[in-house]
Amino acid sequence: MKLNIVPARTGAAWVKSGILTFFKQPLALAGLFFMFMAVMTIATMLPLLGSALALGLLPAATLGLMAATQEATKGKFPTPLILVSAFRAGRQRVRAMLTLGALYAFGFLLIMGISALFDGGSFARMYLLGAQISRETLAEPSFQTAMWVGMALYLPLSLLFWHAPALVHWYGVPPVKSLFFSFVACMRNFGAYTVFGLAWVGVFIVAGIIMTTVAALLDSPQLAAAAMVPVALIMATMFFTSIFFTFRDSFVADAPEAGDGAQVSLP
Template sequence: MKLQILPARTGAQWVREGLRAFFRQPLAMAGLFFMFMAALSLAAFVPLIGGLLALVLVPALTVGLMAATREIEAGKFPMPLTLFVALRADAPARRPMLLLGLLYAVAVLLVMAASALIDGGNFAQLYVNGGGITPELVTDPQFRVAMWASTLLYLPISIAFWHAPALVHWHGVTPVKSLFFSLVAVLKNTRAFLLYGALWMAVSVGVAMVLLVITAISGSAAVASAGLLPAALMVAAMFFSSLWFTFRDSFAVSPPDDSPSLPV
């Protein structure tokens, strides 16, 4: 397995391919993303360990969405069980994925603990339990600092876990090594990932603008309130449809000779 060094324009290619994959099977990908969210929500309801369990499942279920995109790319229809492909593997293959999930959960909980030191746990409680952001929270300077601090602390976690689930599942890389390889792969291709992120932000803003225009034309604020959540979920489903392509292009079995090697 070798790391690919990619030009910046690859970020735009990932977005295009993600959108193309989603619209080839929109109902399947939207349905799988809904199942992804529903599975995490159900896991969170488990007494005592629900929040931890939901976080542990994130890497495994993310692999499921990537596997679904992979099937669409191959001209197949992704079935519902595709979402659980990493959890349905035999025990020797499943254990590293669950260990990776545990590492992810610990990392996120440490970020939440750090934010609690800033605002007394308001942001952490909102993140874990959900709910709306009240005007009081928005005007609370400690809450804003906790939110931005959590975002900055989560960024290296996101980079380290970006490719890690796929490396563990498809290449049998150990969890700790997968985090290192993922970190290196993203940092080596920073320009491509920056363009990729900027374009997904543009897609999100574009969808929001369309919603605002429809609201202005209809003259009813109910249109915006009713369409905001479905629009956000649709964009999220499109985004997850592109994750497979970022992994596929970042690593190769037989890359050019000048590509850096990543020993498994």
């Protein structure tokens, strides 16, 4: 396995590929994402350890969506069973994926614990338990500090786990090594991932402008509110679909081919 160094413009290509692939199998991919969200929501509702369980399942569930995207690129219809691809890859890789899930849950809960030092846990309760927060609490400096600290600490965690589930599943990389390789891939292709993120921000902004404009032209705020949920579902599905392409182009198993990318051996 080798790390593939790609030009910054590849980030925009990842966004385009995610959107185009979604439209190849829109019902299947949107349905799978809805199931993904439903499973996460039901898990969080379980008493005591619900939030930790949902966090632990997130890497495997994300891998399922990536596997569904791979099927869609081949012109195949991804079935619901593909969401559990991580648990059908043999005992060793299942154990590795569960380890990865435990590490993610621990890392995320640690971040929430650190944020609680700044506001007494209000932000953590809102994020993990869905606790109702008053406007006064949202405006408090301590809550704002906790929120920004949590976001700042989550960025490196997300880079560690961005490619880790796919590396464990498709390349058989051990969990800890997969975290290292994922972080290195994101940093070495920093330009492409920056363009990727900015492009998605632009797509979401444009979608919001279109919805607002249509609602204004029809003079129907209720229509805009009703359309918000399905549009958000579609946009989120497209985003998760595009994640597969960031992985596909960041790692290669074969010898380098002619092109404008470069490859670097990983230890």
